[in-house]
Amino acid sequence: MRAKHPIHTTISTEAIRVLERYEKELGAKNTVLERALLNMDKLRFKAKLDTTRMETHIKRISTGIPGLDNLLEGGIPKGFLITLTGPPGTGKTTLAMQFLLEGTEHHEKCLLFSYEEDIKQLVKHCTRFGWDIGKYLNDGYLEVFGITRLTPEEIIDVIEAFKPERIVFDSINVFADTHNLRHTPSWRNVLKTIKTREITTIIVTEKRHGLEKREYDDYDFMSDGIIFLDKTTLSEFDTYKTYVLAIQKMRATKTDETPKPIKFTEKGIEFYKQLHLPGEKETRQRTTNPLNPRTHR
Incomplete structure (x- = not known):
């Protein structure tokens, strides 16, 4: 046959x-x-x-943080969902805003859902670092929803209408718990929309512990990367605490999980080059505290 x-x-x-x-x-x-x-x-x-x-081919997006892009092979892979976490007062909102403003500087549309601050508080926060977010709002590169209670369906409508390249949810714990975010169909549709459109997104979450504990929650497991901000002492002789940043996870990227010292300047967050944490090779004499002991959001 x-x-x-x-x-x-x-x-x-x-x-x-x-x-x-x-x-x-x-x-x-x-x-x-x-x-x-x-x-x-x-x-x-x-x-x-x-x-x-x-x-x-992996396109990478600059974080806007001097020194951080070098630790990420050039930046965050485009379209990734990043969890930015840590205890209160460690600079999470500041880092998230730097990430957004880096996009607006390059004429990228950016979207902020702020569940803890209204627009007036946010402007005051940014003014401390010389960031004129009013300019980007007026130019149409930045949209801010402060202390908002949008439904997941409304969030999707905003995303589809504005077509952003970067999004920040700060702090998402206030608005959606991990069960809803991962299992509720409406929230899964939000995440699907973000992934389908390859929008690089940061979700800010709160931790009740610092880097001394290796505990993860569902927000961490659902993300493509985890950036942890904390305050710690540099040595057993120090009585002050230094702000540090640790990259605990970043898919498609070779990373060093060792916490790196950071500082808050008039321009935002920057990395210290001369400071080392316990366990790293010491290349400096012990110095006085270079940091202003202010608390940062």
Whole structure:
């Protein structure tokens, strides 16, 4: 018996076997089934091509933090969801705003959902570092929703209308618990929208502990990366605490999890180059505290 010839020669061998079995049982040619199998083959091939592109090309987004991009092979991979976490008063809001303003400086549309501060408080916070967010609001590169209680459906509407390249949720603990964020269909649709549009996103969360504990919550597990901010002493002889940043996780990126000292300047967060934490090679004489002991959000 001669083998049947498919309508298109691109149909796979496996699909041909399925087609021949059903045609034998039906006793006639099944064009509908043949076309369906062909379309399935095309979808499988397309998926393989898409996966190849993702693995071979990773576009990275600058964080706006001097020194941090160097620790991330050039920046956060585009479209990643990052958890920015740590105890209260460690600079999470400041870092998140620097991330957004770095985007606006390059004419990227950025979106902030702030669940703890209204717009007036946010402007005052930014003014401390010389950031004129009013300019970016007026220019249309930044949209801010302060102390907002938008539904997940409304958040999706805002994202689809504004088409941002960067989003910050600060602090998301106030608005959605981890169960809702991961399992509620409406919130899953928010995350799906963000991922589909490849919007680089930071979700700010609060921790009740510092780096001394290695405890993770569902926010950490659902994200592509974790940046942890904390305050700690540099040595057993120090009586003051220094602000530090640790990259605990970043997919598709080689990272060093060792906490790095940071400082708050008139321009925002920067890295110290001369300071070392316990466990690192000491290359300096012990100095007086270079930091202003202010608490930062």
